[in-house]
Amino acid sequence: MTGTGQPAAASGGGSAGAGPDRSAAASGPPPAPAAADRARLHEILTATWLAQGCYALAKLGLADLMAAGPRPVADLAGASGTDARALSRMLRALAAAGLVAEAVPGVFGLTPVSAPLAASAPRSSHDAAIMFGEEVFRSFADIVYTLRTGQPAFDKAYGRPFYDYLDGSPEAARTFSAAMGEAPVPASLSECDLSAARIIADIGGGNGRLLNRVLRTNRGARGVLVDLPLAVAQARARLTTAGLAERVEFVEGSFFGPLPPGADVYVLCRVLHNWGDEDASRVLGRVRDAMGGHGRLIVLEELLEGAGRTGAGGTVGDLLILLMLSGCDRTRQEYLSLLDRNGFSVAAVHPPPERAGHPESAIEAVPRR
Numbered sequence: 001m002t003g004t005g006q007p008a009a010a011s012g013g014g015s016a017g018a019g020p021d022r023s024a025a026a027s028g029p030p031p032a033p034a035a036a037d038r039a040r041l042h043e044i045l046t047a048t049w050l051a052q053g054c055y056a057l058a059k060l061g062l063a064d065l066m067a068a069g070p071r072p073v074a075d076l077a078g079a080s081g082t083d084a085r086a087l088s089r090m091l092r093a094l095a096a097a098g099l100v101a102e103a104v105p106g107v108f109g110l111t112p113v114s115a116p117l118a119a120s121a122p123r124s125s126h127d128a129a130i131m132f133g134e135e136v137f138r139s140f141a142d143i144v145y146t147l148r149t150g151q152p153a154f155d156k157a158y159g160r161p162f163y164d165y166l167d168g169s170p171e172a173a174r175t176f177s178a179a180m181g182e183a184p185v186p187a188s189l190s191e192c193d194l195s196a197a198r199i200i201a202d203i204g205g206g207n208g209r210l211l212n213r214v215l216r217t218n219r220g221a222r223g224v225l226v227d228l229p230l231a232v233a234q235a236r237a238r239l240t241t242a243g244l245a246e247r248v249e250f251v252e253g254s255f256f257g258p259l260p261p262g263a264d265v266y267v268l269c270r271v272l273h274n275w276g277d278e279d280a281s282r283v284l285g286r287v288r289d290a291m292g293g294h295g296r297l298i299v300l301e302e303l304l305e306g307a308g309r310t311g312a313g314g315t316v317g318d319l320l321i322l323l324m325l326s327g328c329d330r331t332r333q334e335y336l337s338l339l340d341r342n343g344f345s346v347a348a349v350h351p352p353p354e355r356a357g358h359p360e361s362a363i364e365a366v367p368r369r
């Protein structure tokens, strides 16, 4: 029983020393899981209930209603359009798990763990909770389909691939984009020298967080951001607020089509892992065409082994991609081969700085002549 933490010798008990008993034990049923293991399994099996409770706190605006302090359940029900009895039962279950606090009977507030579920919270997880509770949850309900076919359960559940779905669902696209926006700029980017770059093109640049950082620190540089329309609109808003929009060319379009030429640096941050090798190669081909033999490509991705590995985090992320998209996390060697096959020579691989806590490495590559 791998992973239960049960040492094999423990199953032999007091009679493990005698020959006949030992062979009987070896051929008998496996030892029952220890109480702690059973409790852990139960915790895991019921974790989705709590996760969906957190989703409801975000989706129904309950977390925001409690953000200023504890409120009676009747108030919360009235303001959120929910059934007071049902709401109180859910809040009690969440309180037992420390996700809300029942200050006095029938009066509920957030805890430090659930506080980020409010949209108004600093570095809010509100949109991530909604995305996990809807598209991700529905996809994971079909995990058996993915395991039988190797295909994304998302496509079965929603009848089309993830990004096609987002294209036709503005609300989901907004939530996804906002949830992605919570991902920090990978710290390994600071290992790449951008001081001489005049134009930096962020391909699949999301809501502009990376360009926001890079253009602030490289005052002479200009940016190009290519993404689907909604992400571009969000990036434009962010960079306008930051006073940087005039230094950025915003391009609504697909990275499977021609890309703006002439940048000194092209960045693909958390893009390639969303795609299988064939599609990832199409993106790399477009980048290479745009580079025309000059400049540098920086790929920011978590590597599945070596210095970029962050234990279980990477593995669960890869499972998510398996269910939702046709992509996969890759090892360092797999990225190097992918880049090599698409005409790039790798100049450097920078692992994430230890104390940053970000899993992505930075791979710097140049077009092979």
Ligand SMILES: C[S@@+](CC[C@H](N)C(=O)[O-])C[C@H]1O[C@@H](n2cnc3c(N)ncnc32)[C@H](O)[C@@H]1O
Residues within 6 Å of the ligand: 163, 180, 181, 183, 203, 204, 205, 206, 207, 226, 227, 228, 231, 253, 254, 255, 256, 268, 269, 270, 271, 274
């Ligand atoms: C995982 S997000 C990464 C966003 C950003 N680079 C980051 O690291 O936060 C992937 C991005 O690819 C964009 N994307 C997906 N399909 C695309 C396409 N065909 N053309 C351009 N961008 C696309 C999505 O809109 C999204 O912003």
